Amino acid sequence: MSLHRLDKLSDLAPEQWDALIPGDSPFLRHAFLSSLEDSGSLGPGSGWRAEHLLHYEGEQLIAALPAYRKWHSYGEYVFDHAWADACRRAGLAYYPKLLVAVPFSPVSGPRLLAKTPDDGRELLACLPGYAQGEELSSVHVNFTDPVADALLAEQPGWLQRIGCQYHWQNRGYRDFQDFLDALSSRKRKQMRKEREQVAGQGFDFDWLEGHELSEAHWDFVYACYSNTYEVRGQTPYLTREFFSLVAERMPDAIRVVLARQGSRPVAMAFSLIGGDSFYGRYWGCLAEFDRLHFETCFYQGMEYAIAHGFKRFDAGAQGEHKLIRGFEPVITHSWHYLAHPGLREAVADFLTQERAGILAYADEARGALPYRQV
Structure with a gap:
C-alpha cells in the first residue's frame, strides 16, 4: 500500500x-x-x-x-x-x-x-x-x-x-443541587462553601457560544490564556490567530465562560462540545482571586453540562484536586x-x-x- x-x-x-x-x-x-x-x-x-x-x-x-x-x-x-x-x-x-x-x-x-x-x-x-x-x-x-x-x-x-485522568459523569442530575445531594455531607458543605467564597467576591459568569464572540472577546481570551504561561516564564503553545480562525471555522463547537467582577471581566474558560461530551480546554485569569479557578473551570462547566444534557465533562489532564470535586479516575x-x-x-x-x-x-x-x- x-x-x-x-x-x-x-x-x-x-x-x-x-x-x-x-x-x-x-x-x-x-x-x-x-x-x-x-x-x-x-x-x-x-x-x-x-x-x-x-x-x-x-x-x-x-x-x-x-x-x-x-x-x-x-x-x-x-x-x-x-x-x-x-x-x-x-x-x-x-x-x-x-x-x-x-x-x-x-x-x-x-x-x-x-x-x-x-x-x-x-x-x-x-x-x-x-x-x-x-x-x-x-x-x-x-x-x-x-x-x-x-x-x-x-x-x-x-x-x-x-x-x-479525571472525568466528571453527569448521572442525569436535574441541577447542581441534585449533584450536591449525591455527595457526603462533609464534601457537600465544603463545595457549597467554596462556591459561596467566590460569589462573596462579587463574581458573575456569562456563557457565550462561538458565534457570539467578537474579536475584542478573543483578545481578552488570549490575554488570559497566554498569562497562564507567562507567569511561569513559558511561551504559549497557541497563537492569537488560532482563536480567530477556529471561531470562524467551527463556532458551533465553542463555548466560553467569562468571569466578571462588576462590569470588568477578569478570567475565562474556553471549552468545546461534541456529541454527549463537554471538553474544558483553556483557562486564564488576569489577577489572583481565591477559588476562582475551581468555580470557572469546574463548577461552571458542571452546571453547563447538566443544563444542556452532556453526559461527560473532560476537564483536561492531571489534577488530583479534581477528585474531591467529583471527577472520577x-x-x-x-x-x-x-x-x-x-x-x-x-x-x-x-x-x-x-x-x-x-x-x-x-x-x-x-x-x-x-x-x-x-
Missing part, C-alpha cells in the same frame, strides 16, 4: 477529511486541526511539522492519520522525556519522531480515520516501514479509543502505555513503536511496572471521591 503525505491540511477539502471522522470529536475536525497549522501554532520554529498520512483507493480518500513530525516532546501529555534522555546518554538519536495525536490536547478519541477497520489496519501496518524509510526513531499514537487499541494490539512491536491509552530493539526492550520493562502502579493508584483514588456510599 502506498502512503501519501500531506504537509498542510488546508490543501485537502474539509469534507474529505471530516467524512472519515467516526463519532463527534471536535478535535479531529478539519476546522480545528487546520486552524492550528494556519495560525502558526504549528510549523517552523515550533518543533511540530504536519505530516498527515493518507491512503487513497483510486481518487477516494479511505483512511488517514493526523500525524506530526516532532523534534521535542512538549505539548503531548504522554511523557517520554526519560526515553529521549536514555537515548542521548547511549548516543542514539530519539528525534525526530512521529506523533499521531491532536496537538496540545490530551483528549482520548479516534486516531485512525478510516472507512472500514481493514482500511485502517493496512494504514497502521505501514507505520514501522514508514518510520524506517524516514529515519524516524519511533512512532507514538496518543490517547487512543478502543477501536485503535484493538487494531494496534494486533500489530507486532507496539507497546501499550496507560495513564490516568479514567484510564487512558497510548501506543509506541520504538525502532531500536534495546530501547524497545527497556521501555517494555518500564511500562509493565508503570502499568501496575497506575492501576493501583486509580483504584486508590476512587476512595477519595466525595460521593455518598450507597
Whole structure:
C-alpha cells in the first residue's frame, strides 16, 4: 500500500477529511486541526511539522492519520522525556519522531480515520516501514479509543502505555443541587462553601457560544490564556490567530465562560462540545482571586453540562484536586513503536511496572471521591 503525505491540511477539502471522522470529536475536525497549522501554532520554529498520512483507493480518500513530525516532546501529555534522555546518554538519536495525536490536547478519541477497520489496519501496518524509510526513531499514537487499541494490539512491536485522568459523569442530575445531594455531607458543605467564597467576591459568569464572540472577546481570551504561561516564564503553545480562525471555522463547537467582577471581566474558560461530551480546554485569569479557578473551570462547566444534557465533562489532564470535586479516575491509552530493539526492550520493562502502579493508584483514588456510599 502506498502512503501519501500531506504537509498542510488546508490543501485537502474539509469534507474529505471530516467524512472519515467516526463519532463527534471536535478535535479531529478539519476546522480545528487546520486552524492550528494556519495560525502558526504549528510549523517552523515550533518543533511540530504536519505530516498527515493518507491512503487513497483510486481518487477516494479511505483512511488517514493526523500525524506530526516532532523534534521535542512538549505539548503531548504522554511523557517520554526519560526515553529521549536514555537515548542521548547511549548516543542514539530519539528525534525526530512521529506523533499521531491532536496537538496540545490530551483528549482520548479516534486516531485512525478510516472507512472500514481493514482500511485502517493496512494504514497502521505501514507505520514501522514508514518510520524506517524516514529515519524516524519511533512512532507514538496518543490517547487512543478502543477501536485503535484493538487494531494496534494486533500489530507486532507496539507497546501499550496507560495513564490516568479525571472525568466528571453527569448521572442525569436535574441541577447542581441534585449533584450536591449525591455527595457526603462533609464534601457537600465544603463545595457549597467554596462556591459561596467566590460569589462573596462579587463574581458573575456569562456563557457565550462561538458565534457570539467578537474579536475584542478573543483578545481578552488570549490575554488570559497566554498569562497562564507567562507567569511561569513559558511561551504559549497557541497563537492569537488560532482563536480567530477556529471561531470562524467551527463556532458551533465553542463555548466560553467569562468571569466578571462588576462590569470588568477578569478570567475565562474556553471549552468545546461534541456529541454527549463537554471538553474544558483553556483557562486564564488576569489577577489572583481565591477559588476562582475551581468555580470557572469546574463548577461552571458542571452546571453547563447538566443544563444542556452532556453526559461527560473532560476537564483536561492531571489534577488530583479534581477528585474531591467529583471527577472520577479514567484510564487512558497510548501506543509506541520504538525502532531500536534495546530501547524497545527497556521501555517494555518500564511500562509493565508503570502499568501496575497506575492501576493501583486509580483504584486508590476512587476512595477519595466525595460521593455518598450507597
